Amino acid sequence: QLDHGCALHTAARGGLSSVSPQEVPAERPRAVFHTSESDPAKHTEQHEGRLYDIPLEEVKAVFPHGLPYRFQQQIKTFNEARVMVRRPALELLAYLKGSNLAHPAVRYVIYGERGTGKTMTLCHVVHYCSRQGWLVLHIPDAHLWVKNCKELLQSSYNKDRLDQPLQASVWLKNFKTSNEHFLREIKTQKKYTWGKRESTEEGRPLGEVVEQGLARVRSASDAVGVVLREIKQQSHRGSFRLLVAVDGVNALWGRTTLRKEDKSPVSPEELTLVHNLRKMVRNDWSGGAIVTTLSQTGSLFQPSSAYTPHKLLGREGFDALDPFVPIPVANYSPREFESCYGYYLERKWLQHEKAHTEDGKAELQFLSGSNPRQLDRLAGPL
Amino acid sequence: MAAPSAAGLGWRLRAWLPRIMPVRWNRYNPSYLEPEVKKESYQKPLEELTEEEREQRELKAVRPIKAAPPTLSSSVFSDPMISKFTNMMMKSGNKVLARSLMSQTLEAIKRKQLEKYHKAPENEKETIECNPYVIFHQALKNCQPIIGLTNITKGGKTYQVPVPLTDNRKRFLAMKWLITECRENKHRRTMMPEKLSQELLLAFNNEGPVIKKKHVLHKMAEANRAYAHFRWW
Numbered sequence: 001q002l003d004h005g006c007a008l009h010t011a012a013r014g015g016l017s018s019v020s021p022q023e024v025p026a027e028r029p030r031a032v033f034h035t036s037e038s039d040p041a042k043h044t045e046q047h048e049g050r051l052y053d054i055p056l057e058e059v060k061a062v063f064p065h066g067l068p069y070r071f072q073q074q075i076k077t078f079n080e081a082r083v084m085v086r087r088p089a090l091e092l093l094a095y096l097k098g099s100n101l102a103h104p105a106v107r108y109v110i111y112g113e114r115g116t117g118k119t120m121t122l123c124h125v126v127h128y129c130s131r132q133g134w135l136v137l138h139i140p141d142a143h144l145w146v147k148n149c150k151e152l153l154q155s156s157y158n159k160d161r162l163d164q165p166l167q168a169s170v171w172l173k174n175f176k177t178s179n180e181h182f183l184r185e186i187k188t189q190k191k192y193t194w195g196k197r198e199s200t201e202e203g204r205p206l207g208e209v210v211e212q213g214l215a216r217v218r219s220a221s222d223a224v225g226v227v228l229r230e231i232k233q234q235s236h237r238g239s240f241r242l243l244v245a246v247d248g249v250n251a252l253w254g255r256t257t258l259r260k261e262d263k264s265p266v267s268p269e270e271l272t273l274v275h276n277l278r279k280m281v282r283n284d285w286s287g288g289a290i291v292t293t294l295s296q297t298g299s300l301f302q303p304s305s306a307y308t309p310h311k312l313l314g315r316e317g318f319d320a321l322d323p324f325v326p327i328p329v330a331n332y333s334p335r336e337f338e339s340c341y342g343y344y345l346e347r348k349w350l351q352h353e354k355a356h357t358e359d360g361k362a363e364l365q366f367l368s369g370s371n372p373r374q375l376d377r378l379a380g381p382l
Numbered sequence: 383m384a385a386p387s388a389a390g391l392g393w394r395l396r397a398w399l400p401r402i403m404p405v406r407w408n409r410y411n412p413s414y415l416e417p418e419v420k421k422e423s424y425q426k427p428l429e430e431l432t433e434e435e436r437e438q439r440e441l442k443a444v445r446p447i448k449a450a451p452p453t454l455s456s457s458v459f460s461d462p463m464i465s466k467f468t469n470m471m472m473k474s475g476n477k478v479l480a481r482s483l484m485s486q487t488l489e490a491i492k493r494k495q496l497e498k499y500h501k502a503p504e505n506e507k508e509t510i511e512c513n514p515y516v517i518f519h520q521a522l523k524n525c526q527p528i529i530g531l532t533n534i535t536k537g538g539k540t541y542q543v544p545v546p547l548t549d550n551r552k553r554f555l556a557m558k559w560l561i562t563e564c565r566e567n568k569h570r571r572t573m574m575p576e577k578l579s580q581e582l583l584l585a586f587n588n589e590g591p592v593i594k595k596k597h598v599l600h601k602m603a604e605a606n607r608a609y610a611h612f613r614w615w
Contacts, residue, residue: 077493
């Protein structure tokens with residue numbers, strides 16, 4: 001019957017043998033499940049199961065949107081953002097490091113059961129790419145674009161399509177916060193006319209298109225389309241590397257809950273935002289990568305037991321995304337569970353006196369089934 | 383032909399039904415024993431048990447055991463006071479909703495206290511209590527009245543007479559006041575966990591409307607001291 005302290009020591013003994021001396025900082029003996037390496041580029045299998053820290057300013061700059069809500073609450077309570085390094089993320093980072101940017105973009109689809117950490121894996125990859133200086137096109141949840149839309153305008157560009165001004169303007173605002181310097185460097189290659197008096201000349205920085213979209217909310221969806229088009233056309237030149245990160249990509253090929261004014265249902269390709277995003281996710285451009293996540297949680301008209309790409313994407317989506325590299329994400333391994341449990345104890349998140357005992361830990365492991373989301377929800381009231 | 387035989391069948395069947403039908407309570411034969419849920423009691427070796435406990439063990443081998451109610455749990459995290467409070471919060475049997483509200487309340491209390499803890503300077507950190515269960519129990523204890531009032535009719539007039547309260551009644555009154563306060567005096571858009579966590583934290587510090595209600599009751603009892611002899615039990 002191992003004592004809690006003993007368990008840490010055995011883990012330390014097992015961990016230290018594979019860890020080089022400079023990993024464990026000598027001044028402050030932080031526990032084994034932390035790592036001081038906050039650059040995702042240097043994460044290797046040694047760091048598997050450990051939590052690395054993202055400085056809060058970086059969190060605000062890199063993730064204006066995209067982090068799960070409970071994780072944002074956790075950042076606010078603990079005053080730090082700690083992300084666990086897990087095997088699927090390490091696999092993806094290895095692929096990205098070894099990818100040839102002259103070839104067409106490779107598509108990666110992260111899939112797994114509910115609450116296993118797909119969005120966090122995506123956020124890890126986004127952090128790596130923004131540290132490496134890539135242009136990150138992060139769509140936090142594609143499901144938000146196909147449901148609960150209060151305003152649907154008929155698009156001025158194409159009579160058959162529908163615009164979503166609110167969603168587009170929110171996304172443009174967040175895109176501006178995360179990629180300020182790129183918007184100054186990339187120049188438009190065509191003249192765009194927004195209305196009778198407004199137009200953007202050729203050769204103006206892309207930031208102006210974004211400002212236009214934010215100022216005139218009616219043309220925000222068209223501004224998004226222009227931004228996506230320009231970035232895609234210029235990515236092959238090699239001046240910047242592009243990462244398209246879409247969370248909940250199965251929303252693009254499913255059904256919507258939106259209706260037109262004559263109460264007929266709207267299919268996804270009739271929405272400008274979805275149409276442009278579908279063009280982005282095709283692999284007819286080079287100079288970057290496309291990393292996507294499947295999500296059943298926000299999806300429409302999908303049974304809750306569906307988690308495989310075949311079930312969630314449907315035939316149309318699978319054919320559109322085919323060929324892709326599937327990356328499965330599973331529940332916590334025993335080591336990762338120990339690490340998460342130890343972190344909660346250290347941050348005083350588990351306050352119940354029985355939670356510190358072996359019985360409490362065994363009960364938490366059993367009740368959550370080592371599922372990250374269930375563990376988080378169970379540890380909340382404890 | 384059908385009518386007389388149906389009547390005869392009903393009369394014969396009715397004879398062996400118990401005289402009172404249990405509704406919302408259960409009626410066991412007195413030989414049935416209570417179920418034992420705690421793991422520790424089964425892990426004790428035979429030598430450590432006292433005489434009575436050994437007798438109980440032997441009885442368990444022969445006597446039948448009552449069915450365990452769904453609220454009885456062998457989890458190390460279960461707390462009878464919290465279960466009682468959740469049951470009182472429950473409306474139309476929706477235990478799932480009541481339990482989730484309770485867990486969200488405890489989480490809200492924990493978050494507020496942890497934020498305060500991390501922002502406080504080093505010397506004040508020990509004074510801040512972060513355990514939501516400790517806060518809950520202390521808040522309930524602070525809300526319990528010591529003495530209550532009851533109506534006694536004497537000579538045609540009804541008097542409010544101060545009377546001692548049992549432990550159960552005190553606990554019930556504290557929980558009832560908290561829940562009614564949170565249900566009635568909150569803004570339409572505030573969620574129950576948020577309001578409850580606020581009230582619990584105030585009661586923990588001996589402030590807030592529930593503590594005030596308790597003090598009002600105490601003052602009334604003190605004012606009606608003259609009628610205390612009307613009580614005959």
